[in-house]
Amino acid sequence: MPSNPSKANSRSGPRILMAEDNAINQRVGQLMLRKAGFDIDLVADGSEAVEAHRLQPYDLILMDCQMPIMDGFEASSLIRKMEGAAQPVIVAVTANALVGERERCLRAGMDDYLSKPFLAEQLVALVEKWTGKRTSAAAV
Secondary structure, three states, X not given: OOOOHHHHOOOOOOOEEEEOOOHHHHHHHHHHHHHOOOXXXXXXXXXXXXXXXHHOOOOEEEEEOOOOOOXXXXXXXXXXXXXXXXXXXXXXXXXXXXOOHHHHHHHOOOOEEEEOOOOHXXXXXXXXXXXXXXXXXXXX
């Protein structure tokens, strides 16, 4: 289940979930966003992302495409099929920069695409774009 589940109920900003199987990538993404004033929960695979969103809907999900158990494509498709659940913005986060990958992500129900490796400024700008929250440039 998501990291910091007790904090999830006391947030005032957008609810953000990062689905990423690599612990280093989780930590780096979390630090980048926290430095910019965002709070996020972390899960290690797509099945955990689906369950976390079912329990407490998120505004934005950063979805790694290649994960064990359930990949980001299947997880995004399942989230899009959830009845009664709020529909989050789902952003594909992938190291696969092949031609057609962005289109594959969009077909799976994802709203946007971020290629790894990325800079903190790119991640923060993308989160701000989809959540509407602006942070100070000094925070990045």
